[in-house]
Amino acid sequence: MDELIKLIKNTKNVIVFTGAGISKDSGIQTFRDTDGLWKDFDPNVYATYEGFMNNPEKVWRWYLYRYEKIKSANPNEGHYFVAKVEKYSQNFALITQNIDGLHTKAGSKNVIELHGNIHRVKCCACRNKFNTEDVNFSILPPLCECGGLLRPDVVWFGEALPYKELQLAFSYAGTAQLAIVIGTSCLVYPAAEVPFIVKRNGGAIIEINPEKTPLTDYADLHISKVDGNFYKEINNKLDL
Ligand SMILES: [Zn+2]
Known part of the structure; x- marks a missing residue:
């Protein structure tokens, strides 16, 4: 030391x-440990663009669960x-x-x-970014003003x-x-x-x-x- x-x-x-x-x-749970997130959740479903497009509501539920945990973490x-x-x-x-x-x-x-950062979202269509806390999640998946799908502003597998x-x-x-x-x-x-x-x-x-x-x-x-x-x-x- x-x-x-x-x-x-x-x-x-x-x-x-x-x-x-x-x-x-x-x-905050890690990903790759024996008790990590990828043990219970398939990254292909929850952390790829294809998985998101396949079922944006399901993926958003998971991210909102994690977002709430992270928001209250110190x-x-x-x-x-x-x-x-x-x-x-x-x-x-x-x-x-x-x-x-x-x-x-x-x-x-x-x-x-x-x-990326879970406290931000971005629009799949116009690429605009917003603060997660300003987004209305009463209907999932949330949509941008332009009509595009909003997604968490995090990097998924296969993305640059x-x-x-x-x-x-x-x-x-x-x-x-x-x-x-x-x-x-x-x-x-x-x-x-x-x-x-x-x-x-x-x-x-x-x-x-x-x-x-x-x-x-x-x-x-x-x-x-x-x-x-x-x-x-x-x-x-x-x-x-
Ligand atoms: Zn948009």
């Missing part, structure tokens, strides 16, 4: 890269840790695969969301990541001297490319994850004992 604190305090260009694991302690010590790291580095980006918005709620500023966000993430990764990678299986590409870019450009990788991942062998440090106490302790030592 002391090594990690020293790096955080002394490195100018830092990125943090996060996945579903960081939100677990906030009560950030945990892990999210606050990431917000603290930002205060120490001169050039910082948080690149997240999460759609729950909890990093922003915890105070993170420069957040790049690679997989938002171009601007991905380019920005790769550009930060290219100059980062340190990447802290938290709670991601590093399996979903192209997002999973981010820490490897840092490594290829000579940056250091700190992986914080209870499980081993395809990244672990490339990490300079792998911290596997992760719980609320770990973050509480490290947050106490980061006084900014």
Whole structure:
């Protein structure tokens, strides 16, 4: 831990890269764990454009259930840790695969969301975006003013990541001297490319994850004992 604190305090260009694991302690289910969402729900049905078009009402019911859970969730010590790291580095980006918005709620500023955000919806026809909380869900599926279907503004399987966000993430990764990678299986590409870019450009990788991942062998440090106490302790030592 002391090594990690020293790096955080002394490195100018830092990125943090996060996945579903960081939100677990906030009560948000992950996808790929043994108790993850994809065990009970078929991603082909709930997380593809075809699945949505096939039964938009069913998919919306599932997203509204998750939206309500996420809306009432609070950030945990892990999210606050990431917000603290930002205060120490001169050039910082948080690149997240999460759609729950909890990093922003915890105070993170420069957040790049690679997989969208459940707090937004977009129109399948005119592409306009709206805040989820402003949408009338009394009739499912909800429709845009233009008559098009509204869908969650999240990236589904088989869909391209938002171009601007991905380019920005790769550009930060290219100059980062340190990447802290938290709670991601590093399996979903192209997002999973981010820490490897840092490594290829000579940056250091700190992986914080209870499980081993395809990244672990490339990490300079792998911290596997992760719980609320770990973050509480490290947050106490980061006084900014
Ligand atoms: Zn529209």
